Amino acid sequence: MEDIILNILSELAVGREVDDRSLVKIINAQARRDAADKRAYAKRRLLPFYQRVKRDEPQRWASWGVTPELEEKLLAVLRMKPRRTASGVATITVITKPWPCSSDCRYCPNDIRMPKSYLHGEPACERAEQTWFDPYLQVSARLTALSQMGHAVDKIELIVLGGTWSDYPREYQIWFVSELFRALNDSAIADVAANPMLADNPSALDAAMCADANSQRDAGVPAYVAARRAFYRECGFPQTAEEFAAFAAEQQRAIDTGELNYNRAFARLYGESDAWVRATQMQSATLEELVQLQHANETARHRVVGLVIETRPDAVTPDALTLIRQLGATKIQMGIQSLDQQILDSNDRGIRIERIQRAFGLLRAFGFKIHAHAMVNLLGATPESDKCDYRRLVTEAPYQPDEIKLYPCALIEGARLCRDFDSGAWIPYTEDVLMDVLAADVLATPSFCRISRMIRDFSSNDIKAGNKKPNLRQMVEQRLAVGERVREIRYREVGTGLVDVNALRLDEVRYETSNTSERFLQWVDRDMRIAGFLRLSLPHTDYLADHVDKLPVRAGEAMIREVHVYGAVARLGEAGAAGSAAQHLGLGRRLVERACEIARDEGYTRINVISAVGTRGYYRGLGFEDNGLYQRRDL
Template structure:
């Protein structure tokens, strides 16, 4: 390893530049040929962790290498793994909440009792969560250490909290979960603290008897799947009802079907020490962790008693994170539009949330009904209006190929979402429906009432969707991380977006959506950038999308300015955290390779682009008669906005105009 690193450093010193992939590969292959044996001795992914380990724990040896800061930066660039992970300007960390019942029963949704509703245990983020007992502290610290070993800057972190419907969890658990996310970020400055705290937490779970819980659930899930595959419809319905809205009696049935160690009927354990009566009676999959004992001995019930925190404790950690080495610059939660209310949005702001992922799936009432969605378009519109007026970024989940849809109806449905003033989301996950065994959609596939689109139908549809997506919207993903072996039929290609891009390259129209235009690893001088402004109307605001555009229509940064309609604010004044005459900055984002805090960026970051966007947004709001402007700042960006003239003001930061 050391010899290989010396060879790489020698080439870097000669060229004064990071090595191209082929040049690095030549050095690694040459070193492997020098080492006898059938196994490859050196691999790229091992080199940077080895370098970091020597530097951090064998400093005298590292000093003999004579690596200057400039050379180290080039070395990290050369050895970085999966550079796209931080190409959007932040390090994204995805975490999952613990399995929990869902009040919906959508036709296509998987029911893996080991995971939160709709997730499968072999999805990458799910595997990481399961290995860490779904604990937020353990998930964040483990992921950040991995990203660091891969060569990524991790001091600006966007936290994405997945797990079905966030608001369905007890509030005490919600506060504790966020408390642990911020504690993890704050502790990352000291590896010793992280190791000590992580081992303490792991010991807590083991002492509660949860160490082998995953094996028990895996056995039960396998048994349940066998019944479903055999066509046992009644068993499938039992599984669905247990997961969706189980009762005390249901839990006894689950217990008896989960193990040969049949026991007497048991009551479901409380889902949380602070759960209300409804939540306490609901079935919680984690009751299975201690199948030989009584519900009162349940390890997860015991864990729930210490999985609590107060808002004052959370807010203390948030204040600490404002100046921490690893700061939260965005916090996303996943929810359903039918549970979006002013009260819940206010709570989300106190928790530190800045973006909402909402499961829309379709705006066709006929399709929604056929797929048992249980949410109407009117309720979805209310959710978007509330999210916008509260300043949240809106991230819609949209699905093609649902039961009853055709490529033509899907195209019209998508166009409605991106063009209708009630919606116009900021970001979209555009998924094809995947057929997963155990879902009710399987019966429709077998009787011929549903079929997956062919690859060409799907690619053409997604290409059309891309072309009608406006320049203020970002399509973040086109496929779920569902393993191919879990998909019974239909698209199993993980490079679906690449296929869509290939199709688009054959068409004369240009794509305007954000992700396709991100500057990523490119660079553009400030004098090459032009400021473009795109204004559009929604049902309750006037929006202005300000973007820095580089040659080739690449986007280097943007700001979302929202100017609420006075009539809407007046009609809903009792429920809103803003007053008439207040505009809102809903997002500021500068692209390019992540630049460390207080460091100059080699691409677009830390060159004053964000500050100039803010000043222009203030001018526009002032010109339109607004007297103040709010910003929905993340915890880790509060200090930045104070420098731009904003003062803390309740759920937001505000600047007088």
């Protein structure tokens, strides 16, 4: 292992690039020299080895002659999946436990092992099930994996997915988020370097975490993780995927045959489970406890710079949003699917367009970033109606989300849509038609909106009909004609590329919604690549007056809904670690100052920011003061 590291360093020292192909050659050559299995020198083992030597054998590490410049290049070579943190933060997705759903859409999967609409084979769902949907354990597993792959985990965006958030009991909501903060504050990372066997595969790590508490320190697993896992074992929860499948088999069969719907099957399966009842009794916390954990996170090693909650438009109320904001959330994912009332009704969505419009208005007034889900090829839709529907979503005043998940409808066994497929009432688009629809949608997306995803993480084995290709987005982008201008944000992100700050200019995009005037400020280069942006909302006075008793903001107050600067993640307090990345160049500060100028010129006397817990200190440094649900600055 040491020879491989030294070979990489020697290549880098003379200015040669070491890409993945070069690294494979170095590894294979060393394996041949040692007459060893090349898998013993896998890339995932190299970084933990390097970190262990640097930490535990300083003299040996010093003999390698690693300068700060060389180390930066070496870590870039050893880091796995660099795009995971290319947007400036490390993302951790966690899943809430199965729970009854307030809706029963025709297209929705009904996997009783999961929250409604999710499948146990999706990566995040597999991790959640292995940890019994415990938020602390889920964060610990992801922190360990991201650290093992070489990603900085100083700035964390937490994405909470699962059932409709507000359908869960209030005490569970508070407990779940409290445990997320607790895990980050505890820095609950398994010590892979202390036990190299943990680096081989996730199941080895999982097996170590399941060992008895007395052996945890030797296994490199945090003691609190061991204790929490022991609690679930003592409750009598299934321990393996096979046991989970057996536990749910009877009720899943009843769902698949149409004998039971999800909610009735849930009541039978979980309502009669002593293990789930006992765990539920533990899953409770108070807001006072959460506030203490949030306060500690402001200066923790792993700071929460974004917290995302998933819900439905009909669950968006002032009371629900107040609690969600108290939890520290900054972004809301919301299932829209379609703006055609007939299509919504055909798919048993159970919601009116007027309710969707009201949800958008409330979310914007509360300062949340709005991440909408849109689906094409629903029952009753046509390619042309889908294109029209999407244009309405991204251009009409009541909507215009900040971010979109754009999915083609996929048929999953157990969904009620299977009957429509069998009867011929629903037919999946051909690949060519689907590409045409999605390409048109990409081109229609304005510059202030980001298309975050185009597929769900469904396994192709779970998809009965519909798109099964995981590289759908790449296929769509390849279909775009040469010279066609794509304005959506993700297509333009600088990502892991170099940023020439001198080539950047500040571009301002204005658009009107039903209750705000919006300003999207973006740092762009000559090719319109985006290095950072800010979302400024200027609320309409008449809307504020009509909702004066329901909103936490008052007339004369503007709202910064998001500030984001791209580039490779820089470790907090180590500005030099980012090299020429966009972060730590003062771009965020200049965006905020320009937003304040605009708000002042428009007659606003104060400006709020919907800051995340881990960014409160940053905004205090820009003159903002803590003020209830937000931080505020006088203009």
